Amino acid sequence: MPLPFLTADRALDDETGGAPDDSAYEDLNRWRRPYRPGPWRVGGAALLLLLASYILFSAMIIAMAGSLPAAGICVAVAALVIVFAVRVVHSGVQVSAHGLRQVGVFTSTTVAWPRIAALRTAQQPVRWLGLPRTVQGQAVIAEPADGGATRTLISSHSADFLARPEGFDMAADALESWAAAYHR
Template structure:
C-alpha cells in the first residue's frame, strides 16, 4: 500500500512503476517538500507497536467473552492508530494554491497571494513540540493580514532535530515555492 505522505515532494519510489517526472510536474497536488524526520517516524512506529498490543488484548478479551471490554480496547487501539497516522501527516505542505501547515489537531492553509514574507529567524523554539524552549532557527511566514502565525518549521522539531542541513534544504524549498507562485507586488 503506497503511503504518499511519507515521500518528499510526493515523488514515488523508483520501484512504484510511476513516472517520476509526471509526479513532479503536478504542482496542483499538495506535497511535503521534505521527508519526515527520524523522531517523527520513530514515535509513530512506537505508537503503532502499542496499538498492535492493544489489538491483541482486544482479541483476548473478546475470546474471553467480555464484549464491552473488547469494544473499549478496539476503540482505544483505533485512536492510537489514528494518532500515529496524524503524527506522520503533520508538517508543512505546499502546492500551486498555497502553503498548508498541518498540525496534530488542526490544519491551516494560506494562499500564496496572502503571503508577504517567508524568512528564517533565530528565536526560542520548542524542543520536539514540548513546552521546553531552546534557541534555534524557525521558518516564519508573514501575511497581509498581519496575523501572528506559529513557526512553520523549526530546527528542533520532530523532523529536523540534529539534522541542520535538512532544515536548511526544507526552508529553501518552501522559499522556492513561494518565489515561484507568490504574485509579484505591483
C-alpha cells in the same frame, strides 16, 4: 499499500531542493511535503503503533475470555491510537500552487500565496520537539500580507529536523523557492 505522505516527492531529492519550476512536477496543484518526516516523528508513530498492537492483542484475549463488549472497547481504543499515529506522521508543512498548508495532529491551516508577504529564516528561540521548553534555533517564519501575527512553519528543533541541520536547510530553501515562485 502506498502511503504518499510518508516521503517527500522524488523530485525534491535533487540538487534544486524541490523548486516548483522543476520539470519533474506534472501537477503543481497537488499538496506535497517538501521534506521527509524526521526520525523523531517516525519513531513516535512507530511506538504508538506498537502500543496499538498490544491493545489489539489484549482485545483478542478479552474476546476469547468471553467479554465481547470489553473487547470492542479495546478495538476502538486501538483504532484511535492508529489514527493518531497516522496523523502524527502526516503532520507538517505542505505546499502547492494554491498556497501553504500547515497540518497539525488535530488542526490544519491553509494560507493562499497572495496572503503571505514573505517567508524567511530567522534565528530565534524555538520549541524543542513541540514541548513548552524553548532553545535557541532557526525557524522558517511566514509573514502575513495583512500585517497579522507571524507563524512559525518549521524549526530546527522540531520532530522533523532535530539533529538534522542539513535537512532543515533543504526544507527551508524548498519552502522559500515555492514562495518566490508563487508570490504575487
